Amino acid sequence: MEDLIYQKKEKIRNINRVYWFISQNKFFTKKEISDSLGISFPTVTKIINLLAEKQIIIEKGYSENNTKRKAILYEYNPNSFYSIGIKLEVSSLSFILINLNGDEIKKTVIVKDFFNDENFVLYIIEELKSFLKGFQFKDLITGIGISVSGIVDNKNKILKIGTNFHLFEKDMKEIKNSFQLPIYLMNEANAGAIGEFFLNKTLNSQNIAFISIESGVGAGIVLDENLYKGHSSKAGEFGHFTVENNGRKCNCGNSGCLEMYCSNRALIKEFEEKFNLSNLSFVEIFSKGLADTEKGKEIFEKYTDYLALGIRNILFLLDLDKVIIGGLIANYNKYIEKSLKQKVFNNIFFKEENILEFSKYGDFSNLIGAAFLPFNDLFINLVTKMAK
Ligand SMILES: [Zn+2]
Known part of the structure; x- marks a missing residue:
């Protein structure tokens, strides 16, 4: 059993490392990845095929350095997927749209008092609709991550205890239904910890x-x-x-x-x-x-x-x-x-x-951390596919 877990962890680590490499190098061949990360060529090939299938990388002709046998040159495509981050605070609501690289496509902050506001879910839906107006690649959005100050039940999509909002047991599934996208709820501080990990690359x-x-x-x-x-x-x-x-x-x-x-x-x-x-x-x-x-x-x-x-x-x-x-x-x-x-x-x-x-990053890490949550599932799917 432990062996199985370890293998899965090893796979996650390999995908992470390959992803990290391609996002830093932009253009690359499989051999370059294998050589610089010390991951076997067949494993790299497997990962690259999965990433190519998802259009996360695109073939860009052949590498010029390699004279004996032409190697396929790949390019990282951060605009293959997008994600939405929402940060719900007692006195404000923020939206961010990012690509796979975490680059900000669009961001907005709305000042509003949500204390005791029973209709906050409907408000979020309406505002998010207008936030996304004009964005051409809606079908490439993988999901919506939501950072809330309070205790959340992500499984059932419920804000359980929003002490500062004075809101309890509030169902947030309507956001998921309205946009036909998976939603991920996370406590504000936890989302901040995740954002910090992604943003602070030297951590x-x-x-x-x-x-x-x-x-x-x-x-x-x-x-x-x-x-x-x-x-x-x-x-x-x-x-x-x-x-x-x-x-x-x-x-x-x-x-x-x-x-x-x-x-x-x-x-x-x-x-x-x-x-x-x-x-x-x-x-x-x-x-x-x-x-x-x-x-x-x-x-x-x-x-x-x-x-x-x-x-x-x-x-x-x-x-x-x-x-x-x-x-x-x-x-x-x-x-x-x-x-x-x-x-x-x-x-x-x-x-x-x-x-x-x-x-x-001031008060930005939890917003971007929320936006990264849907990408997590994208990578878990890759790992599951790899294990097959
Ligand atoms: Zn207290």
Whole structure:
């Protein structure tokens, strides 16, 4: 049995490596792949045939270097498939259309309040229809990946617990029916962890927490290179770590949860209260210079106290080699990085400050991570075909 699993893993790894090679080199022959990856020629041929069948690669004549026997030259075709990513937040809805390479074809962000909005599914469908208007290759779209802040049941396509939305047990299958495309639901932080993997090509870590700070706070946890979801997909509910006994009341029923102090909403609220403002946006905290004032610095001091407490606890539990903070705050890391690192690495167990990083992609990684989900199935199909 273990042998079987290993073989499958080996096949996945080979397909991944070949795919990685072709997406980097654009033009290639089978021999070049075999030589540079050390994968046997018959295996490479098998993979290449499968990719060619799906039009992921196209024959482009013959290689000029090879004088003895002409070798077929192939070209990578990233526009063979497309995918849609959706990010549903309490205060916004984002769409992205990407090709197989992850290149952005189109993107849009709609600002809207979804709190308690029972009709959010219908709204998504209507907006997605207009987003796709004019796109010529709709039949090449493989599916729709959806990142939601909350607990999702992907099998039954249900948003189970959307604490921040105050939405529970909401069926999202209508999206699948409307577009006749498979849909994939994923918690926002987990989608962010996947996006980070794809975008951050230099990421060499095996054990990672991707901390997503949005209107809620969550953590996508990767252990031994596998996304860890837990018994009922509730792993990584980092935002509900208790950081203050008898603290602020949270929508989850507890008090003193981390996201009541560190989410974007909590931070905005704190600034509004201390500066006597209303309708402040997250970006305005910085663009209006509020973050640079003495009062602003005090707010961030408290913010990093709580965030550091949470990160320390994750490190003590999982001994990770990388913790990546994503979300809009990552774009303003200079306001918190130094003090956060001092507070996280103030103990004798964890000293390497480079464990902690800020995402280079701000609040984009979960959107693109969602868009990559349908491609995953495409590759699983290839592996299944290869095993036959
Ligand atoms: Zn809570």
